[in-house]
Amino acid sequence: MAQISLTFPDGNAREYDAGITPAAVAEGISKSLGKKAISATVNGEHWDLAWPIEANASIAIHTMADEDQANELVRHDLAHIMARAVQEIWPDTKVTIGPVIKDGWYYDFDRVEPFTPEDLGAIEKKMREIINKRDPVRTEVWDRDVAIKYYEERGEPYKVELIEGIPGDEPLRMYWHGEWQDLCRGPHLQHTGQVPGDAFKLMSIAGAYWRGDSDRAMLQRIYGVAFTGKEKLRAHLNMLEEAAKRDHRKLGREMDLFHMQEEAPGQIFWHPNGWTIYTELQDYMRRKQRSGGYVEVNTPQLVNRKLWEESGHWDKYQENMFIVEVDEDHAREKAVNALKPMNCPCHVQIFNQGLKSYRDLPLRMAEFGSCARYEPSGALHGIMRVRGFTQDDGHIFCREDQIEEETAVYIDYLTSVYKDLGFESFRVKFSDRPEQRAGSDDIWDKAEAALLAATRAAGIEPEMNPGEGAFYGPKLEFVLTDAIGRDWQCGTHQVDFVLPERLDATYIGADGGKHRPVMLHRACLGSFERFIGILIEEHAGKLPFWIAPRQVVVASITSEADDYVAEVVADLKAAGVRAEADMRNEKINYKVREHSVGKVPVILAVGGREVEERTVSVRRLGQKQTSVQNLDEVVSELGVEATPPDLR
């Protein structure tokens, strides 16, 4: 038998017979490791203990102490155990796929009867029975024809389709958990009893399209979470509960920021508090844009269909546009307009007024552009995905060779904005050429290289999103996450070769001839609405002082202090602080509670002593202790804090 050499993490190598399994390797090292081993990493690949190793390789044996591998195995085995449980309870259910995801797994089923929330309990119970049986997990490699026939006979069409989609040279692994069988890449644990029975929970049922294709069957997906121990599960569930408290929809109500109602789905009624955040943020962005070399413009909301036809939106985006037809007695003729879903075509109209010289480039044009998009009803989400929103939009008209420099400048700009707003880190995704695209490969090469180079120069290694670019050019997406970890694209930076062409934007080059500018679409916040939603969740409502809508409440302890309260409020306002008086006939406990719930950053309590000494008792949100300070001192301190970071 041929010999192979396996290299261990400590650098030592040992000789084995070819075809040895990691289980035997572990057993050979020590009896206890043989018992504790759950899987291995072989040449960087997560490897089942039962898979043979045929050639020289590096190897690391894993135990339950290796969190990453253990979680993957536990979650993956649970996916199978859940599918088995479901088929044992409802044998007519067809199985599809069940991958591991962050914190758990899901499995998609095809069953005529929908699952109910009560079913989850029954499935969990059955899963624990399976775990308690300690059924062995076994794997075999099959020929495709045999496997296809096997699944056809069992009436599992989805599995047949999956196999047909697997490249012919890849081995088909068939797994058994006891008598129950599934097609699976593996690896898995050795028996069902290795899965902790008290560290998982089925979370929810939802619809999901087969293969993610909305033209195909709607399956039923069951989500579960799982960990290696029950404390970790408890911590996770606890985290979710805490995260729910940070939901911007809940805080929006509690802080009286905004509301939404049936008559205007996907649109926001901003209340005074919320609008203060909005305008404070807008003022800040306007200053940043000015110092960033942008010129600010404003363009029409309602634009005739002709322009949208020229821009291509009428063809490609019509379903998402609010179309407005005027056909009334007072109108001479019927006009078809659309509320703008984007600002870009309008910005090109401004660019196109008069002749532009190469000396004008790069031309950075910005607009707080209000857009309306008819988003699918199921996509709406609080103020983060709406139908009426305002982008901090901007378009940079430049030459091809300026893309990299402009991208670098933009990343720097965005980074400073995010930092000022409390986001020290954010994720960047890079989407390159899709299959359907405009422009030559040569231009794409250059544009992609420019974006990547600028991003890397900024010290950012983007996540790759292959083939996800716009048809008109590659893009960078700047992603922030909400309270429960969902991704939201906020900032964006996209190269566009197409729109300048369609709308015939030109500039006169140094050579005296006409040239086509490149357009960079960019938004830093993305939209005020989404960004404020993220901002609220990121800070759990405890916004940085300068942007907090209600900054200070001055609360009287007894009515004797009322005059002094008014004086303190006046002083604070004069220092540029948003201050209000609370002289209601209520106890200080009550006032403190109410304004704490309302997330007011600073409460100044004043009673007889403070009136006497011209001091205030300062209480910061989230802190129990208070400090008595001189009034003038506090006013100047808070005046500084109320100053936006770019003006300090």
Added chain:
RNA sequence: GCUGCUGUAGCUCAGAGGUAGAGCACUCCCUUGGUAAGGGAGAGGUCGAGAGUUCGAUUCUCUCCAGCAGCACCA
């Protein structure tokens, strides 16, 4: 848009085939209280909209609207 769930007072929720309840919030009264809910009284709802079944519907059925979770979408 798709699958499932939900819609009762400003908010959080209970309720039942015979036309509705709690706590908080709100208004008034008492209370002047020292850092997360002092006490009392009062007011407040075509039970999301429309249709059907029924002697009678907010409750059952259907359609629509909106929201929630996920999927799809997010040039």
